[in-house]
Amino acid sequence: MFGQSQFAFTRGNAFEARVKADGGAELLRLVHEKLDRGAEPPAVGHVPDLSATGPEGRAARTALALREATAGTARAPGLPGTWTLLDHPMLALDVAGSPAYLEPDAVVVHPDGSWTVVEIKSFPVLDGSADPAKVGAAARQAAVYVLALERVAARLAPAPRVRDRFLLVCPKDFSNLPTASTVDVRKQRAVTDRQLARLTRIEDIADTLPDGVCFSPELPAEELTSAVEAVPATYAPECLSTCELAFHCRARSREAGAVTSLGRPVRAELGGLSTVEEVLAAARGEAGDPDDPAVAALRRAAELRAEALAAAGAAAQEAAVCL
Ligand code: SF4
Numbered sequence: 001m002f003g004q005s006q007f008a009f010t011r012g013n014a015f016e017a018r019v020k021a022d023g024g025a026e027l028l029r030l031v032h033e034k035l036d037r038g039a040e041p042p043a044v045g046h047v048p049d050l051s052a053t054g055p056e057g058r059a060a061r062t063a064l065a066l067r068e069a070t071a072g073t074a075r076a077p078g079l080p081g082t083w084t085l086l087d088h089p090m091l092a093l094d095v096a097g098s099p100a101y102l103e104p105d106a107v108v109v110h111p112d113g114s115w116t117v118v119e120i121k122s123f124p125v126l127d128g129s130a131d132p133a134k135v136g137a138a139a140r141q142a143a144v145y146v147l148a149l150e151r152v153a154a155r156l157a158p159a160p161r162v163r164d165r166f167l168l169v170c171p172k173d174f175s176n177l178p179t180a181s182t183v184d185v186r187k188q189r190a191v192t193d194r195q196l197a198r199l200t201r202i203e204d205i206a207d208t209l210p211d212g213v214c215f216s217p218e219l220p221a222e223e224l225t226s227a228v229e230a231v232p233a234t235y236a237p238e239c240l241s242t243c244e245l246a247f248h249c250r251a252r253s254r255e256a257g258a259v260t261s262l263g264r265p266v267r268a269e270l271g272g273l274s275t276v277e278e279v280l281a282a283a284r285g286e287a288g289d290p291d292d293p294a295v296a297a298l299r300r301a302a303e304l305r306a307e308a309l310a311a312a313g314a315a316a317q318e319a320a321v322c323l
Contacts, residue, residue, distance in 0.1 A: 008122060011122050012120075012121070012122035014176075015120065015122050015171055015176060015178075016105060016120045018176060018178070019120050019169055019178045020085075020087060020106070020120075023044070023045050023047050023085070024045045024047055024085035024087065024106070025042070025045060026178060027045075027085060027106065027108075027118065027169070027178075028042035028045045028083050028085060028108065029041070029042065030167060030169060030178065030180040031083075031108045031110075031116055031118065031167055031180075032083075033180075034167060034180050034181065034182050035110075035116055035163065035165065035167060035182055036110050036111075036112075039110060039111045039112065040082075040111055042083035045083050045084065045085045046069065046072075046082075046083070046084045046085070047084070047085045047086075047087055048065040048068070048069070048084065048086065050062055050065060050086060050087070050088065050089055050090070055090055055092075055101035056092075056099075056101075058089075058090035058101075059090045059091060059092040059099075059101060061090070062086060062089035062090050062091060062152075063152050063155070065084075065086055065089070066086065066089075066107070066109065066115065066149075066152055066153075066156075066160075067156055069084035069086075069109040070109055070113045070115075070156065070160045072084070073109060073110070073111050073112065073113045082111040083108065083109070083110065083111060084108065084109040085106055085107075085108055086106060086107040086108070086109070087106055088103055088104075088105065088106070089103070089104060089106075089107050090102070090103055091103070091104065091145060091148035091149060091151075091152065092148065092151075093144065093147060093148040093151065093196075094151075094196075095196060095199065096196075096199040096200060096201050096202045096205075097201040097202050097203060098202045102144060102145060102148050104117050104118065104119065104142075104145040105118055105119050105120045106118040106120070107145075107149065108167075109160075113160045113161070114160060114161040114162070114163055115149055115153065115160055115161070115162050115163065116163045116165075116166065116167060117142050117145045117146055117149065117163075117166040117167070118166065118167045118169065119138050119141065119142050119145075119166060119167070119168055119169070120169045120170075120178075121134065121138055121168065121169070121170050122170070122171065123170060123171075124170060124171045124172070124173060124174065125170045125171070125172055125173070125179050125181075126173055126174075127173070130170055135168065135183065137241075138168055138183070139166075139168075139183050139185050139188050140188050140192070142166040142168075142183070142185050142188075143185040143188035143189040143191075143192050144192055145166075146162055146163075146164065146166065146185055146189050147189060147192060147193060147196070149162045150162045164184060164185055164186045164189065165182040165183060165184050165185070166182065166183055166185055167180050167181075167182055168180065168181055168182070168183050209230065209231065210230050213227050213230050213231075214227055215227050215228070225248075228245065228248065229252070233245070233249045233252065233253075234258075234260050235249035235250050235252070235253035235258070235260055235261055236260050236261070236263060236264050236267075237261070237262075237263050238263075238264070256275065257275040257276040257277050258274060258275060258276075259273065259274055259275060259276060259279060260274075269294065270294050271292060271293070271294040272292070272294070273288070273294060273295075273298075279298060282294075282295045282298050282299070283298040283299060283301065283302040284302065285299055285302075
């Protein structure tokens with residue numbers, strides 16, 4: 001992921017390779033243990049070849065592999081060997097009218113034909129618990145994969161069940177041994193589905209761009225920079241972990257003194273005040289509607305600060321006299 005150190009990236013890859021070694025035997029064992037104890041244990045996992053040209057080709061290959069694996073389990077329900085592991089499948093999801101290609105770490109087809117998303121992360125589970133922020137981020141990511149899988153499932157008859165719990169695999173304590181838990185993503189899935197439905201279509205966004213603007217990576221750096229700058233952006237610190245334009249947008253946002261660079265909660269507290277300059281002017285009583293709760297709170301905070309500074313100054317003077 002963008003923003004991840006090379007060391008963390010290499011360690012993450014090594015851990016994932018270990019979890020998927022031997023045809024995914026350990027991974028399938030974990031899925032069986034955590035999600036499907038009633039099924040026959042996986043004797044031999046089937047790992048189809050998903051290679052194809054380009055993301056579109058890989059997505060089509062993945063859809064075919066899912067269909068074949070699901071049909072295979074229907075022919076031999078519950079028999080050992082009917083577990084299938086799709087290693088780095090490619091899924092397509094329509095985002096604002098344009099396909100976005102997604103690559104989960106793995107998808108498992110169970111003997112009953114249901115599908116489970118697997119995410120393998122390099123953050124550790126220490127004494128049975130992991131960093132909640134990281135687990136939350138993994139759950140949001142897995143929810144998008146669940147949605148994309150549901151789109152594939154909807155094209156099959158009968159549509160297989162996409163499980164709404166995903167398997168999160170992490171290193172145990174300070175070792176390189178995998179431990180797994182299941183996470184319910186129904187809430188994240190519903191939120192993402194609503195957000196996707198509300199997204200402005202890419203054609204509508206494109207209509208608002210200046211004529212002739214182009215974002216081809218082959219353009220000279222200066223032209224590409226001007227093209228990117230022609231598009232308004234609302235940077236927030238959260239962009240740092242999710243968007244490759246984060247450093248660019250942060251610099252522009254700081255130049256403009258935008259309060260969004262202080263974080264979305266701060267921006268929400270400041271109401272209609274959108275720049276640091278406006279905030280300071282409001283706090284000094286030079287601008288802003290005094291009936292605006294944000295302006296009133298800023299003025300009160302400025303008064304308290306002035307009082308505290310005056311008191312501290314007086315105390316310092318008294319101390320100097322005593323000495
Ligand atoms: S970094 Fe810029 S382009 Fe990326 S999400 Fe944030 S505001 Fe948008």
